[in-house]
Amino acid sequence: MKARSSVLTGGLALTMTLGLAVQPSPAHALGDNRSVSRPCGSNWVASGASSSGTWAETQKESGTCAGRLSAGLQFNDGMRIRNYGSNSHARIYRSMHTFRYGLHWGCDACDVTVS
Structure with missing residues (x-):
């Protein structure tokens, strides 16, 4: 049983590693209304809600x-x-x-940033 558990654990770790390898790299930022750095450049991202609705905005820096x-x-x-x-x-x-x-993309090839 121990050998089977090790194989299962090893297979799971490999699957998780492979799954992470194919994911796009995330944008580097935390919090709302902030600057986001990506390989293709930096953008200012903001989002929010008011009594009249919800919005999101992305601006190139x-x-x-x-x-x-x-x-x-x-x-x-x-x-x-x-x-x-x-x-x-x-x-x-x-x-x-x-x-x-709020969702924000730089150019189409950039990863999405969530705010």
Whole structure:
């Protein structure tokens, strides 16, 4: 039984390692309304809610990425919506209050940042 447990544990560790290897690297940031550094550049990200709705915004600070930025919202039920902007700014707003997270992308090849 011990040998089987070791094989199972080793297989699980390998599966977890392989699973992590194929995931994109996350953006480096913690908290809301902050600067996010990625290999393709830096962006300012912010999100929030008011009495009239919810919003998320992504703004380019620096970098070489020439692609478009985008901002999105993830709702309590898991649904995501995304709005594409220019290469310097993207914003999304919805008059719904089931907001859970703001979502922010640098250019299309960048990883998403959650705020």
